[in-house]
Amino acid sequence: MSNQLPVINLMGPTASGKTALACELYEQGHFELISVDSALVYQDMDIGTAKPTKEEQARYPHHLIDIITPLEVYSAAQFVEDACRLIDDIHARGKTPILVGGTMLYFKALLEGLSSNLPSADYAVRAEIEAKAEREGWESVYQELCKVDALAGQKFKVSDKQRIIRALEVFRLTGQPITKLQAEQPKNIPYRYTFHNHALLPDRVELHKRIEQRLKTMWDIGFLHEVEGLIEKYDLNDNLPSMRSVGYRQALEFIQKSDLSVEKRREMEDKSLFATRQLAKRQYTWLRSLQESHNFKTYLTVQQAQEDLRKCYG
Structure with missing residues (x-):
């Protein structure tokens, strides 16, 4: 094991305080930070992603922030490729990488590898699946999945919308169940690393308060203006992965499809709050799942984690 490279993973749900914790470690001088966040990769999406400010990034540089436009796609496979390259580069500089973020799919892909040769996302196919869900309901889409991939049907619930979409997308593109392809295909696991996994798992009531306060601050400092600027600069639509980010999807719909009244704005803000809480719930679920297969240290508070x-690593 002595020749394996240490990698510190710092995970947690949105608004849990993990970024501030990573920045504190960075100040010790022998770490570099790699962002593990599927929204922070996008340029010009700053307020709604709670992206570190330019001043904060200058003081605490993060790799994998602002690397693509909101019109582009960034996959878990690309993340693993970029992260492994950066991990090696950081170690070559005599430092230790801290991977910090809340995109659990990226952490899972890094820890466990990805099935190779699965088809890339096809947003036309995804749009067809989502259109069916709008017409017939998610129960109907889920039943379609159960017919073509019974094992996936057993694994997923009707509420696992993104996983259902991906499974149906793969079946429509390949004619094969995703569970069969995943079982048959080799994993590309980066064995040369030793992962040290840490997770902030705050009390849900406290986390919900933080989420609500963060969203209020975002609205106050101009999140809607940011989305309006994105619409002016880019040819956006709600099928783009960037616009599936919580907050952005609700703001885009509000600007493009509503009468912009105070009532509609309040409704949009409530939807954003609900969506962010649901995101946090999914992040907790992902973390619990990862804990079943990997060694973790978990903390209820930032103070516990700091100590x-x-x-x-002090």
Whole structure:
């Protein structure tokens, strides 16, 4: 194991305080930060993603922030490729990488590898599946999945919308169940790393308060103006992965499809809050799932994490 490279993974749901914790570790001088966030990769999407400010990024540089436009697609496979390259580069500079973020699919892909040769996302196919869900309901889409991939049907619930979409997308593109393809195909696991996994898992009530306060701050400092600027600069639509980010989807719909009244704005803000809470719930679920297969240290508060991480890496 001595020749394996250490990698610190710092995970947690949105608004849990993980970024501030990573920045504190960065100040010790022997770390570099890699963002593990599917929204922070997009340029010009700053307020709604809670992206570190330009000043914060200058003080605490993060790799994999602002690397593509909102019109482009960034996959988990691309993340693993970029992250492995950066991890090697950071170690070559004599430092240790801290991977910090809340996109659990990216962490899972790095920890466990990805099935190779699965088809890339096809947004026309995804749009067809979502259109069916709008017409007939998600139960109907879920039943379609159960017919073509019974194992996936057992694994997923009707509420697992993104996973259902991906499974049906793969079946429509290949004619094969995604569970069959995943079982048959080799994993590309980066064995040369030793992962040290840490997770902030705050009390849900406290986290919901933080989420609500963060969203209020976002509206106050001009999140809607940011989305209006994005619409002017880019040819956006709600099928783009960038516009599926919580907050952006609701703001885009509000600007493009509503009468912009105070009532509609309040409704949009409530939808954004609900969507962000649902995101946090999914992040908790992902983390619990990852804990079943990997060693983790978990913390209820940022203070607990600070004390332990100082001991481990101070």
